[in-house]
Amino acid sequence: MRATCLKRSVTSTLSLDIIRWIAIILGSVTGSGAGHKSMSASSNAITIADIARAAGVSVSTVSRILNNKPDVAEGTRQRVQAIIAELGFTPHAQAQRLAAGRSRTIALLFPDAQLSLMREEFILGAAKAASDASYTFYLMTSDLTRHQLMALCRSALADGIILMEIHLRDWRVSYLKRIGFPFVMIGRCANNKGINFIDMDFERGIAQATEHLASLGHRKIALLTFPDDAHERGYGPAVRSRDSYMRTCKQLGLPTIVAPANDTRSQLAEATDALLNRHPDLTAMISMHGDTTIAVYRALERRDRRIPADVSVIAFITRRAAELFTPPLTAIDFPAYDFGYQAGRMLIAQLQGSGGVEHVLPPPQLVLRESVAPPCASRRNGSACPVGNHERRDAYR
Amino acid sequence: MRATCLKRSVTSTLSLDIIRWIAIILGSVTGSGAGHKSMSASSNAITIADIARAAGVSVSTVSRILNNKPDVAEGTRQRVQAIIAELGFTPHAQAQRLAAGRSRTIALLFPDAQLSLMREEFILGAAKAASDASYTFYLMTSDLTRHQLMALCRSALADGIILMEIHLRDWRVSYLKRIGFPFVMIGRCANNKGINFIDMDFERGIAQATEHLASLGHRKIALLTFPDDAHERGYGPAVRSRDSYMRTCKQLGLPTIVAPANDTRSQLAEATDALLNRHPDLTAMISMHGDTTIAVYRALERRDRRIPADVSVIAFITRRAAELFTPPLTAIDFPAYDFGYQAGRMLIAQLQGSGGVEHVLPPPQLVLRESVAPPCASRRNGSACPVGNHERRDAYR
DNA sequence: TTGAAAGCGCTACCAC
DNA sequence: GTGGTAGCGCTTTCAA
Numbered sequence: 001m002r003a004t005c006l007k008r009s010v011t012s013t014l015s016l017d018i019i020r021w022i023a024i025i026l027g028s029v030t031g032s033g034a035g036h037k038s039m040s041a042s043s044n045a046i047t048i049a050d051i052a053r054a055a056g057v058s059v060s061t062v063s064r065i066l067n068n069k070p071d072v073a074e075g076t077r078q079r080v081q082a083i084i085a086e087l088g089f090t091p092h093a094q095a096q097r098l099a100a101g102r103s104r105t106i107a108l109l110f111p112d113a114q115l116s117l118m119r120e121e122f123i124l125g126a127a128k129a130a131s132d133a134s135y136t137f138y139l140m141t142s143d144l145t146r147h148q149l150m151a152l153c154r155s156a157l158a159d160g161i162i163l164m165e166i167h168l169r170d171w172r173v174s175y176l177k178r179i180g181f182p183f184v185m186i187g188r189c190a191n192n193k194g195i196n197f198i199d200m201d202f203e204r205g206i207a208q209a210t211e212h213l214a215s216l217g218h219r220k221i222a223l224l225t226f227p228d229d230a231h232e233r234g235y236g237p238a239v240r241s242r243d244s245y246m247r248t249c250k251q252l253g254l255p256t257i258v259a260p261a262n263d264t265r266s267q268l269a270e271a272t273d274a275l276l277n278r279h280p281d282l283t284a285m286i287s288m289h290g291d292t293t294i295a296v297y298r299a300l301e302r303r304d305r306r307i308p309a310d311v312s313v314i315a316f317i318t319r320r321a322a323e324l325f326t327p328p329l330t331a332i333d334f335p336a337y338d339f340g341y342q343a344g345r346m347l348i349a350q351l352q353g354s355g356g357v358e359h360v361l362p363p364p365q366l367v368l369r370e371s372v373a374p375p376c377a378s379r380r381n382g383s384a385c386p387v388g389n390h391e392r393r394d395a396y397r
Numbered sequence: 398m399r400a401t402c403l404k405r406s407v408t409s410t411l412s413l414d415i416i417r418w419i420a421i422i423l424g425s426v427t428g429s430g431a432g433h434k435s436m437s438a439s440s441n442a443i444t445i446a447d448i449a450r451a452a453g454v455s456v457s458t459v460s461r462i463l464n465n466k467p468d469v470a471e472g473t474r475q476r477v478q479a480i481i482a483e484l485g486f487t488p489h490a491q492a493q494r495l496a497a498g499r500s501r502t503i504a505l506l507f508p509d510a511q512l513s514l515m516r517e518e519f520i521l522g523a524a525k526a527a528s529d530a531s532y533t534f535y536l537m538t539s540d541l542t543r544h545q546l547m548a549l550c551r552s553a554l555a556d557g558i559i560l561m562e563i564h565l566r567d568w569r570v571s572y573l574k575r576i577g578f579p580f581v582m583i584g585r586c587a588n589n590k591g592i593n594f595i596d597m598d599f600e601r602g603i604a605q606a607t608e609h610l611a612s613l614g615h616r617k618i619a620l621l622t623f624p625d626d627a628h629e630r631g632y633g634p635a636v637r638s639r640d641s642y643m644r645t646c647k648q649l650g651l652p653t654i655v656a657p658a659n660d661t662r663s664q665l666a667e668a669t670d671a672l673l674n675r676h677p678d679l680t681a682m683i684s685m686h687g688d689t690t691i692a693v694y695r696a697l698e699r700r701d702r703r704i705p706a707d708v709s710v711i712a713f714i715t716r717r718a719a720e721l722f723t724p725p726l727t728a729i730d731f732p733a734y735d736f737g738y739q740a741g742r743m744l745i746a747q748l749q750g751s752g753g754v755e756h757v758l759p760p761p762q763l764v765l766r767e768s769v770a771p772p773c774a775s776r777r778n779g780s781a782c783p784v785g786n787h788e789r790r791d792a793y794r
Numbered sequence: 795t796t797g798a799a800a801g802c803g804c805t806a807c808c809a810c
Numbered sequence: 811g812t813g814g815t816a817g818c819g820c821t822t823t824c825a826a
Binding site: 045047048049059060062063064066067091092094095096097098099100101 | 802803804805806807
Binding site: 463 | 818819820821822
């Protein structure tokens with residue numbers, strides 16, 4: 001409070017030297033360990049008006065300088081900036097945002113569902129994109145109700161949002177589109193006209209994985225996929241991957257074996273067991289699950305089926321997670337960090353009005369590690385079964 | 398703009414029915430796909446004044462209702478709330494924050510360093526704590542300079558912050574304490590008087606791990622730890638774990654073998670190799686690294702040393718990551734999600750003035766999985782070496 | 795129990 | 811180039 005009194009009594013007639021002296025006092029008072037919550041009380045902070053007074057200019061001028069407007073004399077700019085630095089002034093974010101009508105914030109709506117090791121990368125990528133552009137990054141977990149989404153938009157907390165877990169027909173997308181609220185998707189709908197997105201190309205990824213396995217000689221290739229209700233709800237990855245799997249198998253003349261399961265280790269273990277019971281002659285599996293695919297490994301171990309000698313496994317997963325598996329998991333690479341970063345970048349570009357609509361669907365990349373081999377006639381004799389000799393990646397970091 | 402005109406012309410003399418009708422018009426106008434960016438333009442949104450006008454009360458009253466103040470007649474409250482619901486009004490967050498002087502936001506300062514599979518849990522835990530308390534959650538990556546930290550505090554973007562990667566003497570802590578800005582630590586300093594923290598008890602964890610290995614008969618137990626400069630800088634986990642290791646080994650009469658390395662897979666692999674060269678008779682390792690500990694596994698594999706038959710390994714890691722290892726990693730459990738959640742909860746409690754200082758140092762829990770066994774005299778004959786028969790956890794989820 | 799009005803700290807328009 | 815000033819949308823005394 002003492003600081004406040006001092007500050008408020010400063011008048012524009014004081015010389016710069018005196019102002020500086022006062023700044024020092026202010027600093028030491030504020031800085032003393034006297035236990036008063038100076039910043040949190042938030043009322044005795046330096047304002048743009050203090051700067052203006054100290055510099056002998058108007059608040060408009062200070063504001064212009066703060067916002068890098070061109071129409072300021074170089075001398076003034078320097079003088080004011082010196083004082084800003086000296087008093088250690090930073091504009092009050094909420095005030096700026098209110099007055100400017102923009103929050104310079106993007107929000108990531110992050111599905112609450114459950115932990116998954118690879119999803120950290122989405123978050124960190126998007127956060128990095130925000131900080132690179134001097135934007136604030138707002139992370140929202142918990143799945144939103146329609147009402148909550150409306151509130152988020154109206155609250156003006158963020159200028160734009162990143163959506164994940166997109167369904168082919170997604171009410172959030174319809175809503176945001178209708179009210180004209182800026183957003184981008186990680187994922188995509190059935191119709192994406194006018195909407196920015198970046199998505200994994202599950203169609204091509206599945207085709208690539210299936211063809212790779214088929215080319216090694218596999219005939220019975222199962223798809224471990226999402227639970228049935230994910231398909232029914234039109235969850236993009238679920239529908240696209242299954243369709244592509246069906247199509248590819250048909251083209252290649254292979255039987256189709258689909259095993260739906262929740263993305264938990266226990267359910268996936270069960271599903272794998274059931275699958276092996278039904279199809280003892282299975283030689284390959286494609287998993288749509290992330291790190292929970294470890295449950296598939298464990299289920300195979302328990303039945304004494306070796307990877308890749310007896311059964312080959314492919315998943316969609318980040319490099320980092322894939323390399324934790326033993327044997328390392330051959331996978332369609334899921335560059336989640338990049339996806340997050342690109343989404344953030346696209347959203348900010350959109351907010352700044354630069355560029356048109358971007359539909360980003362990077363070509364899937366199959367990274368060969370050690371969980372895939374040709375099928376072995378002499379099963380249970382895996383060590384005699386030669387491992388395919390492909391490009392191997394041990395991308396340690 | 399049409400919406401704006403309509404809205405602005407509404408006067409308090411209009412009947413409620415007409416107001417409702419107008420609300421419908423507004424809704425459909427705003428909702429039409431005419432391509433005007435209604436929300437993003439942010440100027441034609443409904444305000445508290447519109448509500449007041451429509452309800453025939455003052456803005457003060459609406460504000461009171463919005464903030465659940467007690468001094469409002471029940472009838473008024475109901476009537477106004479009905480209108481709020483009808484018009485789909487949500488207060489403008491920035492305006493609220495500016496006027497109230499609080500942002501109801503916490504920020505997590507997340508070390509940029511590098512990806513680590515387990516750290517997602519810190520983030521999601523803290524985010525959950527925020528959302529549970531109706532707080533906004535900002536994630537800030539990139540390590541802050543002193544200047545940036547000052548700016549963050551002064552900007553009033555957040556009411557309080559969560560700090561990670563704490564050093565024994567941490568300039569950020571000194572600064573925040575000095576200016577009285579609310580914060581909590583995941584980690585702790587040498588002196589934590591008056592500061593809330595939650596931390597892994599590395600001292601006890603290391604002691605526990607070392608004693609466990611010693612009790613199985615291990616005599617040469619190495620500590621794979623942080624690089625030397627982390628110690629020099631006084632990074633808490635580095636200093637505390639090494640000290641505890643030294644002390645425990647001394648007490649048990651064991652030699653000390655310390656191998657520092659950066660937390661990257663390649664460096665860790667190198668360090669492991671070097672370690673095995675220097676100490677071929679090593680039978681156990683304790684790793685301070687997270688999922689990068691996979692590099693230790695791989696280095697051992699390459700030298701044909703089996704886990705746990707030839708070498709036992711213990712790390713500090715989340716359950717989820719530990720179970721991806723093969724054999725599953727016996728570990729001091731790192732409940733990172735809970736740590737994040739607790740930190741968030743403590744910070745918000747502090748902001749709301751409830752309760753005193755909390756120093757949370759949960760007792761470390763050693764979870765026995767399959768990477769530890771008694772040392773085997775007949776090395777290279779691992780399969781003959783019996784695996785210890787302890788509590789085993791296969792916590793699938 | 796309610797209303798009027800003075801801010802919160804900043805931006806941006808308009809005049810000089 | 812610069813200054814005055816009217817908001818931005820809300821909270822919060824202080825009176826009534």
